Structures are given as C-alpha cells and as structure tokens.
Amino acid sequence: MKDLYNMSPANLQHIFQFDSSTMEKFTNEFLSINVHKLIKLYKSNKIFFITYKDPEYPRQLKEIHEPPLILFYMGDKSLLYKPSIAVVGARAANQYAKNGLDLILPKLIKNNIVIISGLAKGTDTYAHEKTIEFGGKTIAVLGGGFFHLYPAENKALAAKIVKNHLLLSEYPPIIKPERWHFPMRNRIISGLSRGTVVIQAKKRSGSLITADLALEAGREVFALPGPIDDSLSEGTNHLIQQGAKLIASGQDILEEILID
Template sequence: MQTTKLNQTLFHLTLCKGIGATSRIRMLSSLIDNPYLTPYDLAHCAQLNAANTKLFMNSFSAICLEEKLSEYKNRHIKWVTILDSNYPEYLKHTYNPPALLFYQGDLNLLNRNLLAVVGSRQNSVYGTKVLSLLLPDLIRQNFVTVSGLAKGIDQEVHKQTIALGGQTIGIIGTGLDQYYPFENEKLQKEMGRNHLLLSEYPLGTKPLKQHFPMRNRIIAGVSLGTLVIEAKYRSGSLITANLALQEGREVFAIPGDITKPYYEGTNDLILNGAKCVLNANHILEELMN
C-alpha cells in the first residue's frame, strides 16, 4: 500500500471508536504486510474483543473520509504519521508511540533540542521563581520547552518561554479544538499560531481522565530529558518522569522543602537517581555533551 494511502487509512483509524494507540499500531503493521485487509480483519489483527470489534466496525463504516479530510483542512489541522520522515524521531523509538499526531503550528520545532518541563497544577510561588531562574539560560541555548498546557507549572512554562522570546510545544489530552482548562484558550491559540500544539486525539475529544497519562508518554517521548519543578508523591509529573526513565532519558528534579507535600515527589526522584538541579548549567552539562 502506498504511503499516502496508508496515511489516509491511519487518519481514518484515528477517528474510529473502540481502538486505542496499541491497536492502531497493530493494524498498521498488518496493513503494511497485507494492504487488502478488511475492517473485520483489522479488528482480528488488533485482538479486539467482541464489543470493541462491533464499535470499531460501526464507526469505521460511518465515517465519510472525504468529508473528514475536508473538515480538517478547513480548520487548519494537519497531521503527521509514524510513517513520515518528519515524525519525531525520539518518539518513534519509544514504547507504544502514537501512530498519528494532529498538530497546529511549526512542526520543525520537533527537530530542536527539546526539554520537557512539568510540575504541579497547584504551583507555588517557589515553582514560578524556579522557572524564572532556569528558563532564560535554557532558551539562550536554543532549548525548546515541552509541557502539557495544564494549570499551574505547565501554564507557567509556556507563558514564561514565550515572554522570553523562546519556542514552546504544548501536548494536550483533548482534541485541538478543545481548551482545558478553558482559561488557556488564548494561550493555546497563540501556541497554535506561533509555536506548536500536538495531540493524538481527533477534533471534539473531551478531557477524559485516562487521556492525560497517555499524553504524558508523548511529552517524555519527544524530549531529550524531563525536568520536574514540583510534584506531590503521586502525580502526573512523576508519571512523565518515570516514562522518561523507562526510555533512557535524563530526569532532573528541583529540591524542595521536606515539610511540604508539593516537594515530596521531586525530593523522592532525587533520592532515586534523578539529577538535582540548582541552576540551568546542571541541565545543560548533561544534554549538550
């Protein structure tokens, strides 16, 4: 099957219900071997159960591909697939990579040195000050920041990077037409115009709880390393850090007050081998060798 046809099939599959990231990769592998597989064959190859097979096949047949292609074009939503040369190279070699990523903005930013910067959704004044200390030197060295456009530290990462004249990438757990939290609408639109927004979810996808751990694997997967600013002992930021560790990436953490819960996660990361960061050079010396 030609790459263009496969890419359109992947786009079609991404809009379907009843399948997830792993199923799409299985379906893609099967289509590369045999381009004539039917939707039922694909469901079998992806090892879908009976309920998801029915859901998948019904949604597959209900989608008018030409209409959807036109809709995405009109709304200036582009996509890149794992078959494309401009798909992020680091992400391609991770466990369970997304078969397709929707995007707005400058995809070439993925070719730069990327640093994931994550932290608590209820960030402290300390966390904000840490960012203002570290980001100027990182941006002067042409690092692009990556975060999740959530409340708190994520939001601060994007805003401070933009204010400093740097470039930033937001990876979200909804469709690109959704704003979560809603207060980020203006920021998200600016990033879609002048920076980069990425999502593996089609238009209209709401902020479901299970989407955010999946989103975190992309944040970690595209980046050279992950910096955790502040985090509770159980948090999404620690999920991102652990995913980075699993992929052999560098993990950095900011030490904090041992009497406060928002630093339990970062202090624990340091105890377990993450690099303790007191200034930007502690990051640069690891990532610029």
C-alpha cells in the first residue's frame, strides 16, 4: 500500500495499463481516499480483512481461477478453515427446498460441516436459517459491501451471522452491489467448499454457474432431484443427467467428501 502511494503517476499508469483519460480519473479517486480514516471506520464496525499474501488466506481459495485479492469479514474467521459445503439454489425456492434441506443439513451439521451460501432470497436464506436452527455454523458470502446489505430484508439474518458465524465479501464495505458482482461472488462460495449442493434451479440459473465453477475448481457437485413437471427441478435434474451426484440425505454427501 505504501509503495503505491510513493509511486509516480507514470509508474502507476504503466502498472495498471490505463489510458490518459482513465489514469486521470484513477488519480483523482486514488488520492482522495483517506486510508487511515477508512481503516479506523472498519475497526469501529468490527470489519477486518485478509489479503491474498497473508498466511491465513484460505488455501482452498488459492486453487480457483481469479482468487479474490482481499477478503473482508465480520464474525468468526475460524470458520474459513473448517470443512464446508456450499448450498445454492433458486431465489423462488419453495417448500420442497425446505424439505430437502431438512433431510440434508442435520447429518452435515452433526459432522461439523460449515454451510456456505450467498444470503440471497430463497434457497440461500433457507440454508442459513436452517443451519442456525439445527445448531450448525454458516458463512454468508455477499455480492457487495457490508454497508449496503442486499437483500435488505435479510439484515436481521446477517446480524445473527455476524454474531455467531461469518459474513464475507471481496468488496470494500462502502461498495454497493452490482448485478455482475453476484456471478463473481459464486466463485468464492464454491471455492471455499469441498462440494456444492444445488437444491432447486431452473434450466438457466446462477446456481448452475456456481456448479460449473465448482467443477472447474475440482470440487464435487451434488443435486437434489425434483418432479419432472416443475420448472425449478429442470436445472437440478439436468445436472444429474450430466453426472452430478443425486442426493437424498446428508450421508450421500459425506460419502463423497471422505468424512465419516
């Protein structure tokens, strides 16, 4: 950080490969940032961060394509180093998703598996809530900064997670979520996990992107089968056709990730 502030504009422009117009905007923005004030703000809100170069940066996250250079966190950092499974699915998830989670989560939690999801509506919310209900530990990975929590209706859930679990983001707290942030966030969800469980998903779904990212990183992909006449089962049933493991219980997952 100090090196950047000591560099000449010409050197910065060379490093970042900016054209003259972009460099001018960058310089104005960069020099307007009061780093010490920001760090003080973070500490007062119990916000901490880990950089890619830090010894405590999660090893499994270094294995993915484009690992985040920094992770901001609130809560229990130790959860980053425990065995975990990602749970993703449709925002329009229904009772079938809840029933599936009731069958899958207790066995995982009994075996001290941390449940990771994205705090979105639907499946993500159910996964976090039910993990807490069953006495487990959960990590929520956000698509924006902590000061702009999305969706707003999950603020109370986020507060619970900060208190006893872990809230995580690669975006500084002051950054508002953008649509393109969420696919990027998915690589962290799948990258931290030994495997990704897809609960409900349409044929074209962000959850399937997360499953692809998991496969890309050499992780397991699991899918809950669903009724063939339900659009929310099209994505999961398709994953099973493509080779994802069909699951009906938490034990089905434990057998694949080699935890007894």
